Amino acid sequence: MSLPRIAVDAMGGDEGVRVMIEGAALARRDHDSFKFLLVGDSARIEAALDNHPNLRAASEILHCDDVVGGEELPSKAIRRAKTTSMGLAVNAVKTGDAGAAVSAGNTGALMAMSKLALRTMPGIDRPALAAIMPTLKAHDVVMLDLGANTEADARNLVQYAVMGAAYSRIVNGFDKPVVRLLNIGTEEIKGTEELRDAAAMLTAASAGGNVALQFDGFVESDKINRGETHVVVTDGFSGNIALKAIEGSARFVTDLLRQAFTSSLRSKIGFLVSRPATELLKHHLDPNNHNGAVFLGLNGVVVKSHGSANAKGVAHAVAVTARLLENKLTQRIAEDLALLGEETLGKKGRSIAPKGDEAPA
Amino acid sequence: MSLPRIAVDAMGGDEGVRVMIEGAALARRDHDSFKFLLVGDSARIEAALDNHPNLRAASEILHCDDVVGGEELPSKAIRRAKTTSMGLAVNAVKTGDAGAAVSAGNTGALMAMSKLALRTMPGIDRPALAAIMPTLKAHDVVMLDLGANTEADARNLVQYAVMGAAYSRIVNGFDKPVVRLLNIGTEEIKGTEELRDAAAMLTAASAGGNVALQFDGFVESDKINRGETHVVVTDGFSGNIALKAIEGSARFVTDLLRQAFTSSLRSKIGFLVSRPATELLKHHLDPNNHNGAVFLGLNGVVVKSHGSANAKGVAHAVAVTARLLENKLTQRIAEDLALLGEETLGKKGRSIAPKGDEAPA
Numbered sequence: 001m002s003l004p005r006i007a008v009d010a011m012g013g014d015e016g017v018r019v020m021i022e023g024a025a026l027a028r029r030d031h032d033s034f035k036f037l038l039v040g041d042s043a044r045i046e047a048a049l050d051n052h053p054n055l056r057a058a059s060e061i062l063h064c065d066d067v068v069g070g071e072e073l074p075s076k077a078i079r080r081a082k083t084t085s086m087g088l089a090v091n092a093v094k095t096g097d098a099g100a101a102v103s104a105g106n107t108g109a110l111m112a113m114s115k116l117a118l119r120t121m122p123g124i125d126r127p128a129l130a131a132i133m134p135t136l137k138a139h140d141v142v143m144l145d146l147g148a149n150t151e152a153d154a155r156n157l158v159q160y161a162v163m164g165a166a167y168s169r170i171v172n173g174f175d176k177p178v179v180r181l182l183n184i185g186t187e188e189i190k191g192t193e194e195l196r197d198a199a200a201m202l203t204a205a206s207a208g209g210n211v212a213l214q215f216d217g218f219v220e221s222d223k224i225n226r227g228e229t230h231v232v233v234t235d236g237f238s239g240n241i242a243l244k245a246i247e248g249s250a251r252f253v254t255d256l257l258r259q260a261f262t263s264s265l266r267s268k269i270g271f272l273v274s275r276p277a278t279e280l281l282k283h284h285l286d287p288n289n290h291n292g293a294v295f296l297g298l299n300g301v302v303v304k305s306h307g308s309a310n311a312k313g314v315a316h317a318v319a320v321t322a323r324l325l326e327n328k329l330t331q332r333i334a335e336d337l338a339l340l341g342e343e344t345l346g347k348k349g350r351s352i353a354p355k356g357d358e359a360p361a
Numbered sequence: 362m363s364l365p366r367i368a369v370d371a372m373g374g375d376e377g378v379r380v381m382i383e384g385a386a387l388a389r390r391d392h393d394s395f396k397f398l399l400v401g402d403s404a405r406i407e408a409a410l411d412n413h414p415n416l417r418a419a420s421e422i423l424h425c426d427d428v429v430g431g432e433e434l435p436s437k438a439i440r441r442a443k444t445t446s447m448g449l450a451v452n453a454v455k456t457g458d459a460g461a462a463v464s465a466g467n468t469g470a471l472m473a474m475s476k477l478a479l480r481t482m483p484g485i486d487r488p489a490l491a492a493i494m495p496t497l498k499a500h501d502v503v504m505l506d507l508g509a510n511t512e513a514d515a516r517n518l519v520q521y522a523v524m525g526a527a528y529s530r531i532v533n534g535f536d537k538p539v540v541r542l543l544n545i546g547t548e549e550i551k552g553t554e555e556l557r558d559a560a561a562m563l564t565a566a567s568a569g570g571n572v573a574l575q576f577d578g579f580v581e582s583d584k585i586n587r588g589e590t591h592v593v594v595t596d597g598f599s600g601n602i603a604l605k606a607i608e609g610s611a612r613f614v615t616d617l618l619r620q621a622f623t624s625s626l627r628s629k630i631g632f633l634v635s636r637p638a639t640e641l642l643k644h645h646l647d648p649n650n651h652n653g654a655v656f657l658g659l660n661g662v663v664v665k666s667h668g669s670a671n672a673k674g675v676a677h678a679v680a681v682t683a684r685l686l687e688n689k690l691t692q693r694i695a696e697d698l699a700l701l702g703e704e705t706l707g708k709k710g711r712s713i714a715p716k717g718d719e720a721p722a
């Protein structure tokens with residue numbers, strides 16, 4: 001069976017059409033089975049396709065004039081779901097016209113539109129935004145939620161763990177990814193009640209042995225990039241704080257490094273000599289090599305490409321999207337939820353199952 | 362008037378007595394007015410003092426046998442406030458036997474003992490833990506709370522802002538430090554209700570013009586180290602997550618850099634040539650140059666030295682402590698709170714003052 005096509009919001013992102021089309025073309029060059037629905041201003045898309053005949057041959061264009069603004073409030077943007085490139089790309093997933101959607105537009109609007117059009121999948125109370133980040137080891141770490149919901153209760157966190165593990169299995173190929181909850185200490189008594197309850201639920205489920213993840217307690221935010229944890233689970237507020245702190249700190253250090261290397265002639269020479277080393281570092285840290293945050297927990301795959309991603313970054317996001325489609329992300333999550341069992345998860349709005357009510361070990 | 366002496370918990374920290382005494386001696390070398398009360402095992406302190414006659418001349422030893430364990434629960438540790446080096450150092454501040462205390466021991470226990478012995482100062486509902494971090498600019502940034510309290514309401518956040526600004530004025534010399542609330546976006550609608558309420562209260566107070574800070578809205582965690590914000594205010598959970606994420610990410614990048622520089626002969630040569638540049642970077646990022654987290658909002662100054670700090674780090678923490686004493690930190694906070702006015706702060710347990718009830722502009 002061939003891969004369903006990918007709807008690309010051609011208008012989103014800092015540089016719009018050109019980068020999105022170049023990115024799609026780049027992804028298509030590596031994977032000639034990819035097919036696309038390119039959504040946006042047809043004249044501009046056509047112009048951008050002039051340099052990419054192979055992409056043109058694999059694409060259909062869906063024209064629209066309207067675009068969601070980068071600073072637009074989600075509540076305002078969703079009113080134009082039927083007329084904007086973002087709304088139409090997401091809608092194509094709903095109607096089955098495409099298998100997944102990629103957009104580099106306004107994150108809040110994309111989330112709102114995706115939730116409205118695709119709805120949250122059965123067994124999931126709230127979707128989450130997940131991203132991958134580099135580690136000291138060969139594999140990436142998955143972190144979620146990064147801001148789809150400001151707060152999360154224990155039940156949400158357990159569902160995030162299942163969704164994040166499914167994502168990690170697909171992108172990193174682990175059988176049972178090591179999942180930890182982000183906390184301000186690793187002792188059992190640390191953090192909020194929600195975290196402690198979620199830890200108890202995940203410990204019980206993990207002890208059962210038939211879940212597709214390995215829960216290993218809490219992790220502190222200084223260990224996220226060490227590579228020992230495969231999935232870091234947290235509420236959207238803390239996840240957003242941690243992600244941006246990591247990005248900002250990495251940029252801070254590389255900015256200092258640049259300042260240091262240009263501070264004297266000797267340093268400049270040293271920099272030239274060690275360029276292969278610093279290029280290696282640059283490659284490892286380049287956010288374009290990790291681009292593509294995924295909305296997990298919806299009836300369909302929607303991927304957010306970073307607004308400032310270049311063509312290589314967009315190509316990465318498109319390749320991630322295809323991989324999630326190929327590996328049937330949504331179906332995997334549904335299966336893993338079933339393994340977990342409703343007993344472990346507890347009833348909605350109640351944060352922990354009563355004693356003696358756990359899933360059989 | 363001479364500076365009150367500083368009580369040093371000589372037993373805390375990963376390396377204990379030797380590092381604490383060396384650190385105090387180092388601080389004393391730079392500031393010959395410093396006097397000390399060294400608390401702990403007198404035989405071991407005496408032995409460590411053999412190399413530091415100047416410190417010995419400026420110190421009194423308070424002997425005790427008991428030590429708070431690094432992993433000990435705060436609730437257990439406080440029962441031994443009267444017998445442990447940490448407890449006795451803090452108690453010396455309470456009795457006036459010392460002006461301030463420095464410990465490298467268990468943070469939770471130090472916080473619990475300090476709260477119990479010194480009590481929260483009038484006008485402050487909850488104390489906070491504040492630290493300084495390097496930025497791209499010449500000055501450091503103050504961030505609080507880093508985990509004294511897991512949660513914070515709007516009123517707590519406003520009080521943190523006042524305390525952090527007083528701290529920033531003393532360590533960085535700003536007249537009206539730029540204060541921002543840590544959030545997951547800079548738009549007014551972002552984040553939690555507590556953050557939005559605190560922002561409204563600080564905006565009103567800042568507009569009044571007679572407060573000792575300049576409130577400038579929200580800051581995202583990727584901007585903490587840019588140097589444009591002087592004080593970053595947040596709840597203890599998010600602050601701890603952000604601080605450790607920044608530390609971990611900086612270590613991640615420098616680890617990658619080390620790997621890259623040792624990956625080939627050429628890179629190794631380049632590293633040797635550029636050593637002055639990388640040493641500059643190392644110095645700027647060395648946590649010992651920023652060591653000393655302060656418990657703000659107590660009737661007395663207590664400084665936490667990092668458990669893994671070296672002698673230079675301890676000396677920095679001691680120097681910070683002396684500076685806070687010299688500049689009468691507690692008194693400054695009390696004065697700034699009075700400027701803010703109880704109207705702005707709202708009643709306890711109510712998160713925002715009713716309209717028309719703000720402090721006069």
